[in-house]
Amino acid sequence: MKKTLLSILTVFSVASAIGQATCASAVTVAVGSTTTASAYTNETGTAPTNLCGMNNGAGAKGKWYKFTATQSINMTVSTVLPQNNNVDTRLIVYSGDCSNLVCVGANDDFNGGYTSQVTFAATTGTTYIIAFDNRYSSAGFDFSVTEAAPPAPDRLSFTTQAVPGITGGYNNCVVDMNGDFLDDIVSAISTTQLAISYQQPGGTFTTTTYTVANTSVLPSWSIAAGDYDNNGFNDLIYGSGSGVVFLKANSTGTGYTVDRKTQSYLVQRTNFVDINNDGKLDAFACDDNAPNRYYINDGTNMNHIQGGIGDFPSGGNYASNWFDFDNDGDIDMYLAKCGQGGSGVGGNIDQLHRNNGNGTFTNIADAAGMANPEQTWSGACGDFNNDGWMDVIVGVNSGSNGYTNVKRNNGDSTFTSVTAGSGYDTNTWLGREYVAEDFDNDGYLDVLGSGNNIMFGDGNFHFVPNANTYPVSTVDRPIGDLNNDGFLDIQNGTNVLFNNGNSNHWLNVNLRGIQSNRNGIGARVEIYGAWGKQIRDVQSGTGFQNMSKITAHFGIGQETVINQVIIRWPSGIVDTITNPTSNQSLLVVEGSTLGLDAFSNQNFSLYPVPTQKTLMITAENINFKNAQIFDMNGKMVRSLTLQSSNIDVESLAKGTYLLLLTDDRNQKHSGKFIKE
């Protein structure tokens, strides 16, 4: 008797399971309904094998349902129901058919719980297949299929598109590699291979794979690019868990030589930057566990030095961000720090290194109000309120010493926290990468930070996220203009999020240094118009680990007239471009705009033009101390202390020269003259 009952029960449960046992026999459910799915215990349903990105392995058993959309509307399939008592379900929604299941969405643990929920945009007439598996629980559960609210409109949208050619596990570098000022995509494949996907004028990419000598390490912690031999092609530095390696481009940018440095240490942010301002890029590497390292370029070798720029004994150095915070014309450094000792005393205290003007640096974070205790892996640095001073948004990767801290540069070498009311005061997102760019080209810097979102700035330290998150990686997310349309795009693995843009206008400024380093890294770019003034400092290596474009990118909103662009080069030379058109990429060669006429400069004049023997300088209210004369290749041909306002130039060869004058307040002035 007992046995018979058991048999009957078994037959019954098998019969009840048959309905939803396979994709082909999926049970139709109604929109607006809640369905009870029995426990898997005595079932034999086929488990889904296409897990649509869920990576914890397949279940043993599955359940299949379906419905056909009768209108194009957002739909939600959910086990997030109170009667489920947080049962551990796993849910996948497909379109297509059983022989060709197309992923629509998948979810395991929704919003911190164990239940699941997928919301997607349904299309009228399309049949959607719903699959569950018992990967984590064989208990029964209820699920609902309901209409969802339409998505909130995006402030700015991106279209995700695969870019063939992107490869390898390191997708963290977008920068021009072949000297055409179009951003390319670098993929470090292995210790002997490097692929570069070159952006073509039509917006397509052509990929070349280079075989290189064994680099030993890969850019597992960071990457940076810069032309440290000034040959017109960017070179690379990989930062790894055991030191750095340089990859130097040959004279045609078609091959790379490898210089693996022997120092083994846990590298964090790397940069190319001209630390000693000799016209040759040096490299900087944050050390996680000891004082920072840098590699000074003597023209032949990159020479390792440790000490002098961030010397906390046990490190905690996560990101170095190089810009001119005090507008004195030389490059300073904000050091994002984390860990090592808790609030108040430890290695988590941020540093601000002021350039003493001679290649040495002094940490003035205490006096500047930048000794921030937040546990930060990078900060977003830029002029968020367009007052001509670079501000810092201190990002956080742990809440243990406070959340994101918005610091306004007061213009007097101090910073004030203006987090209250900024939109960051209610934001507890954590992350590694914080980068300032103008993504919507409205003329105000935004922050690509944590929370898979962009915080859009309004020019007055107020930030709002997009209504929907973006499908960006939280770690590998280099930024560049990858279709040359003036709107910044974001790489995400083998895809690029192409910015769909808007009607705003823009200007890209590319630099070619002559006296300064070829990239113009460290230059200040200013643009003037109806908005007043906007500034960018040209950098290599922003955020925590990615290399983003070197180009200075500006949005100017609905304005079209740009009155002036001023480039303040690290050499001290100042170029001025008047009335450039908007919506273009402007290339400025160092010194190219310096006039040859006697009265070209507002501060001083040079005559006669041309000159044969003596160059005479006249100026009002300026006392010049020193002069340097460069030929048009950037080579310094004369350096002298001025005894009078005349300079003997008789011995110079015929040609055009650039004159760089330093006054008694250490301000620099530049002009051009012709020697006959």
Add this chain to the structure above:
Amino acid sequence: MVFAFFIKMKNNYLIGLLTILIIFIFACSESNDDDYTPVSPVTVDLTQVPYPKLSDYKFFEGEMKNQKPSLNVLPYEPLSSLFSDYAHKKRFVWMPPGTKAIYNSDNTTLELPVGAVIIKTFYYDNVQPSNTTKIIETRLMIRKSSGWIFADYVWNDEQTEAYFDLNGRNIDISWKDENNVIRNVNYRVPNEVQCNVCHKYKETIDGEYIEKHVPIGIKPQNLNSDYTYGTQTKNQLLKWVEQGYLENNFNLPNETNTVVDYNDASKPLEKRVRSYLDINCAHCHNTNGHCDYRPMRFPFGETGGVNGHTNMGVCVPTEDMQDFPPTLNTIIKPGSSDKSMLFYRINTTNEYFRMPLHGRSLIHDEGVALMAQWISSLTDCP
């Protein structure tokens, strides 16, 4: 000194003969040959250390590779030991005559006197191709008056000497493990900074940040176990007292305050896990450690109480989510090791994700299995 040499070597006939000869010379130069006090040959001149060679300390007698400790060089073994890519270890402690350590509490490092040295040798057995024992390195911590310093000695291929080197290096080793499986490791000899990461301990004195170095293994909770010293088996802490190495003013830790050997399946699962986390993870994840800004607190003394599970990360959100799937948003998710961030971190060799950061490049299969068993056994959030 010569007499000590005689005593230790008396079983060796040839050396015995030699020794008799030496004794003869000795006897001719000294008259009081009845009243010898054995003297340790060990020499640790704090103004000279670290010495260039391991043999300079005279910690071992006979062939150094046999690691036979000299007089007053005391072997020890913690109950629960750090995983170091399956390397085997021998550990010793030495203290200057007349000095001894202070016992502060069950779960704090014994306070060793100035001049003390902790010696730890890393080696593999059955190294290929000839199934030989190969010693890689001997790490020292030396207690100077200013604090602990590190010294590391890397052994030569002949296994006759080890040379001071704190620059770190990688050495490829292929060996046959206990299950007769050939395994390979790119073994990491640490550099000084890497030593510091695990051994540092932070203090604030008058608002000033002070970084100290401390030994990790020699806590009473780890040494409260029997060890066989030649023919004598004795509780290690009591042996240290007998040796004159530890002040005799404490009670042995009780069972609650003593870790267990995490490999011992007869011990309670939770205690094995707590012991594992203590010795493998707690040096960074504690209030004064390298990674104190993350919420975990792994010292044994902090994982047993009412906050124990929270300190171990049970149902605590992952802070640094990177691009991990949302299912890894918890450090320990009861019942699901593959939804637990801690498990993910110890079960990968990817240097970008793996924990511990240093000292491990292989997966510790037994440790991972232990953690999986424990996470499966959990049902509730604290």
